[in-house]
Every structure is written in C-alpha cells, then in structure tokens.
Amino acid sequence: MKVYFRVDASVHIGSGHVMRCLSLADALQKLGSDVVFVMRVQPGDLCDYTKKRGFKVEQLAQPDELINPESTTDYHAWLQVSETEDAEDFLAVAEDADLVVIDHYGINVHWETLVKSTTLCNLIAIDDLVRAHNSDMIIDQTLARKVSEYHVTSPGSHVLSGTKFALLKEQFSLLHSVALAKEIDKQVHRLLLTMGGVDNPNATLQVLNALSQRETAIKTTVLLSYNAPHFDSVASFCESNSDWLRHIPFCEDMATLMLEHTIAIGAPGSTSWERACLGLPSILIPLAENQLQICQNLVKEDAAMSLSLGEVPAQLNPKLDKLLHNFEAMRHNNLSLCDGKGCSRVVEKMRMLGWF
Template identity: 30%
Template sequence: MTTVAFRVDASDRIGLGHAMRCLALADALRARRVQTAFAAAALPERTADLLRSRGHTVLLLASAGETWRGEPGGEFDAAAQRADATATQRALATVGPLDWIVVDHYRLGGEWERGAAEFARRVAVIDDNAQRAHDCDLLIDHNVSAVCERYDGLLPGRSLRLLGPRFALLRGQFARAKDAPLRPRARVARLLVAFGGADPTGETEKALEALALPSLSALDADVVVGAANPRLEAIRNLAQARGRVRVHVDAERMDELMDAADLAIGAAGVSALERCAKGLPTVLIAVADNQVPIAQALARRGAAVYLGIAGDVDAHRLARAVGGLAAMPNLVQMMAEKAADTCDGHGARRVAARMLAADIRLRPAAPADRDCVLAWRNHEATRRHALDPAPIDPVSHASWFAERLRDADCVLLIGEDDCGSVGVLRYDVRGAAARVSVYLVPERHGEGLGALLLHAGHRWLAANRPAVRTIDAEVLADNHASRLAFAEAGYTLHRFTLQRRLSSGE
C-alpha cells in the first residue's frame, strides 16, 4: 500500500490554513486507498480530532514542547531544521516506509527536505511565498499569483511544479460539478463574514461595526468564527446588538453558507479560493503580507474587490465598498462569474493523481515502434494541436523514422509505465541546446502525464546527454493543455512568435 505522510503545524497564532489544505490533499489520497499520517509539533486537539475522524493517523513530535510552540516566524536555521527532520522520522517510524512526505511549513526549507529524503522516497512541498530554497521532487503553490518564474533558482531541476488555482487544495465540499450552473447573485441581500478560526487582527469585529452602520442595515449576515477566538464573546454581543446576524462557531459546512450568501467579506488565504470555487464574490482584506499579491491578483481577475492590508481598512471604508457593490447588481454577478472561472475545486484530486502516477520509464525507439508511432501521431487528438496538423502517409513516415534512428543528433524516446505506452519524446540536439517535440498516446490523454513525461526526459538527458543545458519547445497558443504541462515541468516563456494570415484581396 502507498503511504503518504504530512508534516504540518497549526495553532491559534499561525491559524489552521496549512492543516486544512493538507487535509484536503490527504482526503483525496485516502479516496485512492492511500495510507496517510500527520506529524505535528503543534496541533490543537480539535484539529487532531478532525484529522482522526477522516481516517488519518496523527502523531506528535516528541520535541514539540522544547523547540516549537506554534509561533509564526521565518525559516529555522539549518541545525533546527535537521533536528525537526529527525524528530519527524522518529514520530513516523511506526507508519512504515514512506512513498511521499508532504511538508507545509514556512519555517522548514531545503535543509529539512534533504533530511526527509533519507526516510521518504519522495518529498513534496506546499508553499505560497517563494522566499526560501527547496530540495523537493514536487512543489505545489495553488495561489492565483503563482507563476513558474517565482521559483527560478529556488528548486532543483527534478522538481515538478504544480502552480495556480487549478491545483488549489480545497476540501471535497467545494468541488464544483462540471458545467454545474452558478447560483445567480444579482442582488445583495445576505453577507458571509469569515476571517478564519483565529482572526488575530480582529477583522470580524470590524465587519460587524460596518454592518451596524445605517447604510448596511437592510442586509442579513452569517458570521463564522473559531471556538478558540479570544474575542468570541464580544463578537456575539456585537451580532446580537445589530440583529439579523447569525454567528457560526467552527462551521463544518462552509459550502452551504457560501451558497446562501450573495457577497462575502474575508481574507485572502485558502478561503479566498474556496469562495471562488463556489462562485462567491468577495470584498477582501489582507491580514498578512503574503496575502497581498493573492488579493491583488483576484482583484485584477475581477473576482473580488481588494481594500488593502488590515491596518489600513476601517469599518467606514468597508461599509462603503459593500454598499457600493449592493447598488451595482450587474457588477456583483460579473464578479461571481469571474470567481468561478478562477477555480473549480478539483485541485486536490489533480495533485493526488500527479503524486500517484507510476514512474515513467524511457527507452530509445526501435524499428519495431515505427507503425505505433505513426498511428499515435496521425490520431485526430494528436494532430489537433500539432504544428503541422496534416496526416503523414506511411511511406514518408517510414523514411523519416529510419533517418531519425540513424541521426546521432536526434534522440527519439518511447515513454512507458505500468499501464503501457505513455507517449513519444523527440530531442533535436545542437551542441548544448535541444528542441523537444512531445505527444501522448491518444488513449492516455487526460491522465496528467504530459509534465511527467517531460520530466522523465530531463532525467534521461542528464544521464545520457549531459552536454545539453537548455531545452526549447514550440507550442500553439491555443494548446492550453500542452502549455500547462510545460509550465509544470519548469518551462518558462522565452519569446513570442506572431502570425498573421493574409486574405486573397490584400
């Protein structure tokens, strides 16, 4: 049985977001019959109980009380990271051999990951700030602001990058059925206020103060807070004084509250993507510096209105923003559509599929592969996005194939896994540079294998053609699947090729 462990912490000071996104991925893995375990140095008992209730093993690091008390901060020094990796290994000793260990922790970086590689076959990192170097096999950054270039120089060449809201680690309740109609939100009558379980900057009270102003008196509201919020009693008093406000403590069905709301007020953490998956437009307040680029990116997409960092936003400014949106129902509906376009809630399933994909093995093409390669290349699904979509006749292909096998500067490889053939890689090598051409076996489309095949090619070149230092690729602008695969494999935009078709009358 495949075994995946998670190293994550949670506390009232650092919040629950890291643990919740790990839980989303762990649930997706459990659905595929994977054994899962969590190792933590700081974890509220209610969170540990939630993890256990979902079938995940929870283990505490023996050194938790001495080295880590759930406080926010920067990356640990090398010695502390090595000590934490050792403590993690000891805590997970009873779980058995690890196929993957996933770490989601701002204070642990490359030094910890190198230690983890000694007791786990592969290391995955969940990150969202691109401020520290990693030594991992897989990096997941599901934020709207995530782009491939952010991690240049911070990752080893072997790392697969899963970037953007397509890989958002959200719980299953937020997964939207394909082509499911969006709930109309053309009229703002009910608000949802949610700033996480801890809300250390007191934004919930600020929102309630805004709701108490005369301009927003006609609106109903649901307010979500955590049981450990030290200002819970004050929040309840404000809600009671205002009226038409329901306070939900540790709400389990946030999806239902989002479905009932017309507009949300919240922060720009993981919950911002949950709201996008439900097509719920938001007035955003950043409660930490690393939320600023996320909030700005969502505002640029038209999915949210961003007011600024918490210290710069008061109740009156918040009330003006909400009141302005309530007066523009068409804008609210447009924001809902833009939010839904940002994220579909299936990211955890996609990441789990990438992690569990069997290793792709590469072998040089042989004469016996000639007819299969032609059939794959001439399939409509392949030709649809080929640079030259015309079918190739068998005689021309036979000549071309024989020449490629003889050409010392052409590397023609067949990818295979435990399920059979995966696809074809061709590298045309010119000194230290190579140009890649890639396509999948048509029956294997939709399995997320493109980036994995490209990564297998990188490893093959490193072992067999070490003089190659750069790889170029050419992709049609409308081939979104291929562009995503190349981005996941670490390719970045180098130059544009523009084309204009001339009409006969010109």
C-alpha cells in the first residue's frame, strides 16, 4: 500500500503534528506499507529529521515570501499557499496514493475534495478542531471527544475519537505497564519541562525564573530544541543553574525520558497524552487557542492543573505545591486516560475496513 502523509512543521506550527504522524507511519511501515511524507519547505520544517527516521520526503517548494501568522488561529498562514495550490502540488507527487493521511490545520474540506476527486485513495484526516471533512476516517485523540461532534460529508466515514486513539510511538505502550507498577518516592520528585518545540513566547524561561524562587529546588529537565527562537537564553539559564537544571535540545526516546520523571510542566499539545500514558501529573500552560480544550478536559479529569502564561510568576509555585500534595491521585488519573495503543487500534480499524 502506498501511503502519503501531508503534514508540516515550522517555527509557527511546532513539531507535534509531524511527530504523531511519524508514530502512525512507523506502524504502517512495519506492515509493509510504502510511506512518503509530503512537506512544505520552511523554517523549522523537520524534513531532514523525517528522513533520518527512515522515510522518503517529497519537499514542496518554499514560497518566495513567507507568511507570518497574525494569531495562533491563523491557520491559512500555516499552509503558506492557497488550498487549491497546495492540493495541486500534492497531487503532482502523489498520484499513485492508496491512502492519504492529512494532519494540518490549514487544510480543509476543499483540499480533501480536490484530492479525492482526482485519485482513488482512501483519506484519513487527523484533527482536533471539530471541522467538516470529506474523508473516509477522522482521528481526533482529544480527551472526551465524542463521535457525534463531527459532521462528515463522506458516506460511510468513520470517526475514531478519544485518547484510546492517541497516536504515540510504540515505546509508550510498552512502558505503560512499567509506569503502572513503578513505585515512586514522593519525597524525591523529578520535573520535566516541555513547552513545545518552538515556544515563541519563551514560556520556558518564565517558568524557570519562577522555579528558581523555590526554597528547595526540584531537579528539573528542560527540553527545548535548537529551532526555538529563545534557545540561547534558556540554555544560558540552565548552565548557570546546573545544580538543579539539565537542558536537552532533543530526545529521540521521549517515553524513557518521561519515565525517569514524576511530574511535568508543559503546553497542552499532543505530548499531553504521552505524559498521561506514563503517569505524569502536569501543570499546563496553554500557548495557543487550539490547546484550551485539551487543557480544560485534563483539569476536569483531575489529571492536571492549569495556568495562563501571565499567572506564572505569582501562581506557578503554589500550583506546584498543590499538585505535589495531590500527586498520587493525579498520577492514577493520568495512567487511566491513555495506554499508548492508539496506533495499533487505528491499524486494526483499517484492517477491518479492508484497506490492506
């Protein structure tokens, strides 16, 4: 089966969409599928990383003038070109597609209709914005998402919703049972700070400044990539506070890294389900409009606490103290939300539909 993923990363989009697509791509490749990623060239695009992960990448041309999003919901700017132009560019390299997987807030039903009218492929839309789709399957891994929330325009379209379909690397499902059995010394916590691969507002440094005010420091690992615009300032802060801080620009094995920690502070993106799978209660700091629903749902399940970025200086440490006090219950709640087997469930559904 020839599978094409249409997904982008950039300094505005971040890396989460590509990372969850790579998890599904790994599962499909293991079953013998020929997998190709189609990605628009732009700053922070992860094309080279995707190649290093063992996948062919068809690179769509970077526009002569890059568009800067006007807000965190300016998804048209994420695509950089019109939907029609992007669909035509995609079809120029993917005419032989048996399956197309889209994970892009800038791609809507118009793009899907153009592609489906030109090829005989099945089409999967990975989404969490509850939009109309002309696709054969929709995957929305948002906690508490209901199938009925989606309006589908394709007869027989299937909606896979909720964290049971969270697209995580296989290592998370393997370590979930380890996390369940893990005994934790509640007097010796280790904190993982991950504000996303880009972190444009430099929330990482704001959190570190607040944590530095604690009477007793918590050993903390900071994950922030070289693509982040504030990489240097964070790296410098970590170097100056190396007695309690460790900075990692990139981690290939996030599951093992998370298992080494007990609590987390981060943005409520796709990595929320990774943290839940391995039982890390979190303080969530939304950095984009599309993260608010995830944040609210996790707080409602008592799996996380939340702060706005503006509340960090005054409220982070009181929230963290409360999280530590409620740690055991919150850890249990996280572990019950996600078992890391989402990719295998998606593949099994595809088998049932006779797609391969």
